[in-house]
Amino acid sequence: xxxxxxxxxxxxxxxxxxxxxxxxxxxxxxxxxxxxxxxxxxxxxxxxxxxxxxxxxxxxxxxxxxxxxxxxxxxxxxxxxxxxxxxxxxxxxxxxxxxxxxxxxxxxxxxxxxxxxxxxxxxxxxxxxxxxxxxxxxxxxxxxxxxxxxxxxxxxxxxxxxxxxxxxxxxxxxxxxxxxxxxxxxxxxxxxxxxxxxxxxxxxxxxxxxxxxxxxxxxxxxxxxxxxxxxxxxxxxxxxxxxxxxxxxxxxxxxxxxxxxxxxxxxxxxxxxxxxxxxxxxxxxxxxxxxxxxxxxxxxxxxxxxxxxxxxxxxxxxxxxxxxx
Amino acid sequence: xxxxxxxxxxxxxxxxxxxxxxxxxxxxxxxxxxxxxxxxxxxxxxxxxxxxxxxxxxxxxxxxxxxxxxxxxxxxxxxxxxxxxxxxxxxxxxxxxxxxxxxxxxxxxxxxxxxxxxxxxxxxxxxxxxxxxxxxxxxxxxxxxxxxxxxxxxxxxxxxxxxxxxxxxxxxxxxxxxxxxxxxxxxxxxxxxxxxxxxxxxxxxxxxxxxxxxxxxxxxxxxxxxxxxxxxxxxxxxxxxxxxxxxxxxxxxxxxxxxxxxxxxxxxxxxxxxxxxxxxxxxxxxxxxxxxxxxxxxxxxxxxxxxxxxxxxxxxxxxxxxxxxxxxxxxxxxxx
Numbered sequence: 241x242x243x244x245x246x247x248x249x250x251x252x253x254x255x256x257x258x259x260x261x262x263x264x265x266x267x268x269x270x271x272x273x274x275x276x277x278x279x280x281x282x283x284x285x286x287x288x289x290x291x292x293x294x295x296x297x298x299x300x301x302x303x304x305x306x307x308x309x310x311x312x313x314x315x316x317x318x319x320x321x322x323x324x325x326x327x328x329x330x331x332x333x334x335x336x337x338x339x340x341x342x343x344x345x346x347x348x349x350x351x352x353x354x355x356x357x358x359x360x361x362x363x364x365x366x367x368x369x370x371x372x373x374x375x376x377x378x379x380x381x382x383x384x385x386x387x388x389x390x391x392x393x394x395x396x397x398x399x400x401x402x403x404x405x406x407x408x409x410x411x412x413x414x415x416x417x418x419x420x421x422x423x424x425x426x427x428x429x430x431x432x433x434x435x436x437x438x439x440x441x442x443x444x445x446x447x448x449x450x451x452x453x454x455x456x457x458x459x460x461x462x463x464x465x466x467x468x469x470x471x472x473x474x475x476x477x478x479x480x481x482x483x484x485x486x487x488x489x490x491x492x493x494x495x496x497x498x499x500x501x502x503x504x505x506x507x508x509x510x511x512x513x514x515x516x517x518x519x520x521x522x523x524x525x526x527x528x529x530x531x532x533x534x535x536x537x538x539x540x541x542x543x544x545x546x547x548x549x550x551x552x553x554x555x556x557x558x559x560x561x562x563x564x565x
Numbered sequence: 566x567x568x569x570x571x572x573x574x575x576x577x578x579x580x581x582x583x584x585x586x587x588x589x590x591x592x593x594x595x596x597x598x599x600x601x602x603x604x605x606x607x608x609x610x611x612x613x614x615x616x617x618x619x620x621x622x623x624x625x626x627x628x629x630x631x632x633x634x635x636x637x638x639x640x641x642x643x644x645x646x647x648x649x650x651x652x653x654x655x656x657x658x659x660x661x662x663x664x665x666x667x668x669x670x671x672x673x674x675x676x677x678x679x680x681x682x683x684x685x686x687x688x689x690x691x692x693x694x695x696x697x698x699x700x701x702x703x704x705x706x707x708x709x710x711x712x713x714x715x716x717x718x719x720x721x722x723x724x725x726x727x728x729x730x731x732x733x734x735x736x737x738x739x740x741x742x743x744x745x746x747x748x749x750x751x752x753x754x755x756x757x758x759x760x761x762x763x764x765x766x767x768x769x770x771x772x773x774x775x776x777x778x779x780x781x782x783x784x785x786x787x788x789x790x791x792x793x794x795x796x797x798x799x800x801x802x803x804x805x806x807x808x809x810x811x812x813x814x815x816x817x818x819x820x821x822x823x824x825x826x827x828x829x830x831x832x833x834x835x836x837x838x839x840x841x842x843x844x845x846x847x848x849x850x851x852x853x854x855x856x857x858x859x860x861x862x863x864x865x866x867x868x869x870x871x872x873x874x875x876x877x878x879x880x881x882x883x884x885x886x887x888x889x890x891x892x893x894x895x896x897x898x899x900x901x
């Protein structure tokens with residue numbers, strides 16, 4: 241599905257986001273130099289622990305948070321250079337699904353009105369006429385919801401159904417890109433599996449590109465084609481699921497992957513435990529961000545910040561030790 | 566149509582609620598040690614005299630008989646007679662209730678205007694001047710008790726600068742109150758076109774209203790700010806922006822979702838002010854119902870206490886009903 245040539249939906253280059261820490265002059269470096277591309281119908285997973293900047297990347301791509309610098313090429317337009325008006329026109333095309341569905345739906349709007357909001361704004365911005373009633377019927381069917389849910393309010397539905405509404409809302413505008421920000425982490429396991437299957441099916445049917453943000457390795461493995469491992473606001477390793485999960489190169493990815501539980505009691509797990517905490521994004525380390533916790537760190541790692549290097553087959557890694565070997 | 570049904574249902578619930586309030590008040594005040602007859606007879610009275618007064622007051626009968634008699638009278642619109650003012654309690658309350666209502670309604674309005682304005686400013690534009698003023702203000706407003714603010718205001722505006730009238734009641738002593746229609750002087754004066762009385766009544770209101778308004782806007786502001794900041798960052802608001810909805814519409818979502826709990830809170834404050842205004846009534850010689858209730862309690866004036874409790878309970882219930890009606894109108898979920 242993911243083809244290397246052409247069909248690029250999104251190309252992010254050197255994305256940086258800095259926040260001013262409230263009440264002081266300190267700068268929080270939320271995202272440090274993130275670059276990647278996303279093809280049509282492909283799912284890219286962003287993985288990393290809390291505070292690594294996954295959600296901020298997702299929101300910066302849609303310019304919900306204004307990035308500090310970098311370029312975001314969507315199809316052939318640079319989102320960073322678009323005016324507010326031009327950007328608004330593109331908005332329905334790039335959708336978002338949030339982590340907590342109960343917080344992502346306006347509690348005072350029923351399912352129908354929620355979807356109508358999105359459809360009406362799309363119709364208004366694009367100037368085309370939409371048969372909203374038929375579309376609502378279709379998307380509800382696509383997310384496997386019965387017609388009689390139309391008039392329900394969020395509080396009258398289970399978390400799984402709320403998330404289906406969020407997904408229905410995202411796909412009803414016929415988007416090319418959907419940012420999925422931990423769409424399953426607030427759900428029970430069986431519901432979660434249902435939602436993942438649904439997302440996969442919709443991708444096959446509609447060719448949507450997903451950015452899937454999560455800290456849950458199993459769901460990433462299940463739904464993504466490629467995955468990027470984030471640490472302290474930057475990518476430390478990018479590659480296909482197979483590359484990153486089976487032959488992780490970065491010591492951090494290595495530790496992450498070893499933490500996956502395997503439902504096989506005969507396999508003995510070799511868990512790599514990491515010492516310490518993720519460093520403060522206010523005072524970034526001078527060398528490799530991971531050096532202080534890295535079991536393989538050398539003097540060089542503390543001095544120079546490593547660059548992303550392609551190790552072949554699109555498998556990129558940011559580590560002195562890997563690239564010097 | 567549905568709304569009427571909703572109101573009718575709620576009003577029906579009033580009956581058992583009021584009855585419960587009645588019963589509990591009736592029993593509780595009789596738990597206060599010492600008989601009101603003793604207090605009335607004075608410390609040198611003989612037992613016979615006390616017994617005679619008790620009989621006159623009807624306190625020699627059993628609790629059940631007393632209660633039944635009281636409820637029977639209530640159904641005839643009679644709340645009993647105050648032992649201290651010697652007036653029917655209905656008359657006392659009819660006189661004093663509008664005074665308090667007028668005071669706390671204006672105070673609440675002021676508090677809501679200040680509180681909601683600063684609350685919205687701090688959550689929508691956290692770095693604006695309005696927001697900064699609001700933050701400082703909420704710290705100050707919560708730090709001083711109302712009686713202290715009242716005394717400061719009186720000292721500054723009456724004693725020192727002499728721009729406010731003396732804190733002696735609801736209208737200047739040299740001006741006769743307007744004809745009673747609602748019992749609220751400013752409204753009655755306007756209705757009868759008595760501008761002299763209106764001016765005087767309004768100027769008497771300024772200091773107590775500012776005092777209460779300042780005090781009670783603090784919590785309203787904090788409440789508004791907390792809820793609004795949550796809603797501003799709710800994911801559905803992020804989504805609305807991500808989807809390209811116009812800012813105006815997004816803000817409407819925020820306000821509609823954020824203000825509903827604030828409405829409840831304001832309703833609760835209204836009911837609370839009814840009793841909490843007592844101190845201010847005392848300081849400004851207001852002659853309101855709070856003062857009446859306090860003296861009734863110290864004098865063990867049973868009928869007056871019961872009357873006050875009944876009116877207070879009814880007042881709160883009506884406010885909560887109004888809050889629910891507002892909810893009904895602004896929140897489609899409650900209609901289902």
